[in-house]
Amino acid sequence: MIQKTSTPSLTAAASIQEEPLSIIGGPNYQQREAILLAPYAMxxxxxxxxNVIEADQPYRSPFQRDRDRVVHSSAYRRLSDKTQVFSGVSDYHRTRLTHTIEVASVARTMGRVFRLNEDLVEALAHLHDIGHPPYGHSGEDVLAECMSAVGGFSHNQFGLVLVDQLETRSPAYDGLNLTQEVLDSQRTRIDKTGAAPQSPLFEAQIVEAADSVTYDAHDVDDAVKVGLVRIEQVLELPLVRRCHQQACERYGRVEGSVLRKMIVHELIDLQVRNVIENIGAALAENPPQSAEEVQSRPPLVTMSAELLAEKRELERFLYHEVYRHPAIVRFREQVQHQLTTMYRGYLQHPEWLPAKIAGRLDQWGHERAAGYYLATMTDTYCTNEFKKRFGA
Structure with a gap:
């Protein structure tokens, strides 16, 4: 339960402005937040x-420090060699890192509209996919099968393992020692059933929406670019057709790669505007007065029923025509053979595990340790390790 504390008011903001500024010549983060943030922000x-108390910094807020710790972590850098969907199909595709940067950009845009804590928004956005294994969705599916006897595998859950246990930045503690708000927001991503006792923070809801907005649009972009589907196919979908009409009204006849890029732009813009309008209407009717009140209510961040129905139709198309495309299915079969072979190999040869993983065997057990080690790997490292251990 979040401790009940008073939210700085406009009067308090005015008084803070009259206080001496920090020694570096500008306002400290609490002064900035009191001036800029809405009452319902965190x-x-x-x-x-x-979990481990650390000295405060006047020029960086706790959430700025969380963001910086995530961005400077080894696990975050490895996202640059972890593909999202299209690994093995083409050398043109988004990686988990480019997707994460795109999510952070969209989330910060929406967060600024509602005067949310942008530092927290960025921290959550950069963290949200940090637990993904190699080889995109295929890799996660295979690891879930391999680890079924110990509860399966969830990239959201593993993200917490990374930042709580495996990452190292200080001899004083394991992990990154992130704030409770960042950790709790990541935990809300694990349970998608809606059974959680309270809603996520406003900032976390914004990041969830930005993730959904970007991955659909960018999967369309990548799928058309690499030739898994034709642009004519996606133009038959109501949501894409609407975006196409808007692009043509604005720019006239658009064709080729420019058409693909304009559709992606319109897909993102249309969804973002719809989310912003829905949130604005909810806030105008009954604005919450604190972050705690946001969590006590149903989620604020929603889409209109009409747009959500069109979005679901787009996602069904992506599932059947892209994620189940023969090229993707063939690649998944290769990934299944490779990761299953490696998983069994690490069970039989725990001496192959690096010291950081082997040191957790008593805590995790062999099955979880083997799966978690595979999940830390990049696409390239995993391929090379497979060749090294199994000569394939």
Whole structure:
């Protein structure tokens, strides 16, 4: 339960402006937040802190430090060699890192509209996919099968393992020692049933929406670019057709690669505008007065029923025509053989596990340790390790 603390008011903001500025010549983060943030945003002054107490910094808020710790982590850098969907199909595709950057960009745009804590938004956006294994969705599916006896595999859950246990930045503690708000927001991504006792923070809801907005649009982009589907096929979908009409009204006749790029732009813009309009209407009717009140209500971040129905139709198309495309299915079969072979190999040869993983065997057990080691790998490292261990 978040501690009940008062949200800085406009009066408080005015008084803060009259206080002496920090020694570096500008306002400290609490002064900036008191001036800029809406009452329902998550103020750094109200954080429940970290598991291990650390000295404060006047020029970086706790959530800025969380963002920086994630971005500077080894696990974050490895996202540059972890593909999202199209690994093995083409050398043109988004990686988990490019997707993450795109999500952070869209989320920050929406967060700024509603005067949310942009530092927290960025921290959550950069963290949200950090637990993905190699080889995109195929890799996660195979690891879930391999680890079924110990509860399966979830990239959201593994993301917490990375930042709580495996990443190292200080001899004083394991992990990154992130704030409770960041960790709790990541935990809400694990349970998608809606059974959680409270809604996520406004900032976390925004990141979830930005993730959904971007991956559909960018999967369309990548699928058309690499030739898995034709642009004419996606133009038959109501949501894409509407975006095409908007692009033509604005620019006239558009063709070729420019058409593909304009459709992606319109897909993102249309969804973002719809989310912003829906949130604005909800806030105008009954604005929450604190982050705690946001969590006590149903989610604020929603799409209109009409747009959501069109979005679901687009996602069904992506599932049947892209994610189940013969080229993707063939690649998944290769991934299944490779990861299953490696998983069994690590079970039989725990001495192959690196010290950081082997040191957790008593805590995790062999099955989970083997799966988690595979999940840390990049596409390239996993391929090379397979060749090294199994000569394939």
């Amino acid at each position: 103020f750094s002054a109200n954080t429940r802190g970290r």
